[in-house]
Amino acid sequence: MPETGYGPLGDAARQAAGITEVRRQAALLKTGALQSAILTSANFSIIATDEKGIIQLFNVGAERMLGYQAEEVVNKINPSDIHDPQEVRARAKALSLELATTISPGFEALAFKASRGIEDIYELTYICKNGSRFPAIVSITALRDDFENIIGYLLIGTDNSVRKQVELELIEAMAVAEKANLAKSDFLSSMSHELRTPLSAILGFAQLIESGTPAPTLSQKRSVDQILKAGWYLLDLINEILDLALIESGRLSLSLEPISLTEVMLECRAMIEPQAQKHGILVTFPNFEVSYYVKADRTRLKQVLINLLSNAIKYNRVAGTVVVACVIHDPEHVRICVEDSGEGLSPEKQAQLFQPFNRLGQEAKVGEGTGIGLVVSKRLTELMGGTIGLEACSGLR
Numbered sequence: 001m002p003e004t005g006y007g008p009l010g011d012a013a014r015q016a017a018g019i020t021e022v023r024r025q026a027a028l029l030k031t032g033a034l035q036s037a038i039l040t041s042a043n044f045s046i047i048a049t050d051e052k053g054i055i056q057l058f059n060v061g062a063e064r065m066l067g068y069q070a071e072e073v074v075n076k077i078n079p080s081d082i083h084d085p086q087e088v089r090a091r092a093k094a095l096s097l098e099l100a101t102t103i104s105p106g107f108e109a110l111a112f113k114a115s116r117g118i119e120d121i122y123e124l125t126y127i128c129k130n131g132s133r134f135p136a137i138v139s140i141t142a143l144r145d146d147f148e149n150i151i152g153y154l155l156i157g158t159d160n161s162v163r164k165q166v167e168l169e170l171i172e173a174m175a176v177a178e179k180a181n182l183a184k185s186d187f188l189s190s191m192s193h194e195l196r197t198p199l200s201a202i203l204g205f206a207q208l209i210e211s212g213t214p215a216p217t218l219s220q221k222r223s224v225d226q227i228l229k230a231g232w233y234l235l236d237l238i239n240e241i242l243d244l245a246l247i248e249s250g251r252l253s254l255s256l257e258p259i260s261l262t263e264v265m266l267e268c269r270a271m272i273e274p275q276a277q278k279h280g281i282l283v284t285f286p287n288f289e290v291s292y293y294v295k296a297d298r299t300r301l302k303q304v305l306i307n308l309l310s311n312a313i314k315y316n317r318v319a320g321t322v323v324v325a326c327v328i329h330d331p332e333h334v335r336i337c338v339e340d341s342g343e344g345l346s347p348e349k350q351a352q353l354f355q356p357f358n359r360l361g362q363e364a365k366v367g368e369g370t371g372i373g374l375v376v377s378k379r380l381t382e383l384m385g386g387t388i389g390l391e392a393c394s395g396l397r
Helices: 008-039 060-066 085-099 107-115 161-211 218-249 261-279 298-314 347-351 373-383
Strands: 045-050 055-058 120-127 133-144 150-159 257-260 282-284 293-296 321-330 333-340
Touching: 045 060, 060 150, 085 107, 085 120, 107 120, 107 133, 107 150, 133 161, 161 218, 218 373, 257 261, 257 298, 261 282, 261 298, 261 321, 293 298, 298 321, 298 333, 298 373
Parallel strands: 282 321
Antiparallel strands: 045 055, 045 150, 120 133, 133 150, 257 293, 321 333
């Protein structure tokens, strides 16, 4: 006799179907609870519209953010009505140019990208019911049916006021810091000029005594030599401070033109050899078979090279060497390397190399120096369109 649904097998089937239905209802309840929790969240606004943009859902977060009750906006307005109209018009114009099509100001300006399947997150100003305003970050997505037809749009927004306030405070702090930095640069520049005038007089009188008639005694000559040495050192220091102040204030003028690298190297060699001989350092320069030209400020390029060479000699070992090399990478770039046989630098000190007034703990070993020269050299190199860096390890530089 065929099974009619009654009996043991039928009972089992009905029980299985009942369990499946219970599980399905539990899953729906769980999904519904999750959706309800999301929709009632007060941390962000959720606004859903129909395909024409008319608001169909206005969650608790949107109510608290904007001051409207859901019944005041549902089936009555579209989201563009709670945006700053001037910003909406500007967005429509910008998108029209970007996408090469005419986009009307209004809801189309908000939803156009989403309607084309393009991810869209924008920042515009929301206008509350009481007229107050706040910046909002809004993500808009097109809602589609099983046939990919648009049935509405979902807009999720967050209040961006805190981040905007932080950005504003940061900009204001940067402006204050920049103003203070310019004031410092102006002070250093003014001070440097004021110090140079009496210093020039001191150096001038010392040179007159040195070359005057009658000639100074041996004791007087030693005193004059000390005056001249200290005076020239102080003048170099003042010039470095002045250069740094001019660079930081943006008032340093450069004359970039094609110059012969060969000639610059020869001039640097003549200027640095007395210092090298005094310290017993052998300096080797490259021999150029052809002349190379670089676009730079002649005076400032020499200043950078002399500073690098002076440091290579000053911080070298006894009877050490300095090797200057030029590598032509291509017709547009040349690399100038200054390598010495000094102790080298640890990774920690390498990271501090271009910090102003930081002598990396060499004050006791080398008395003269301020820690400004390399900073100025780096800034000058960058202003001339180049880069400066370091390759070093302990025991080799």
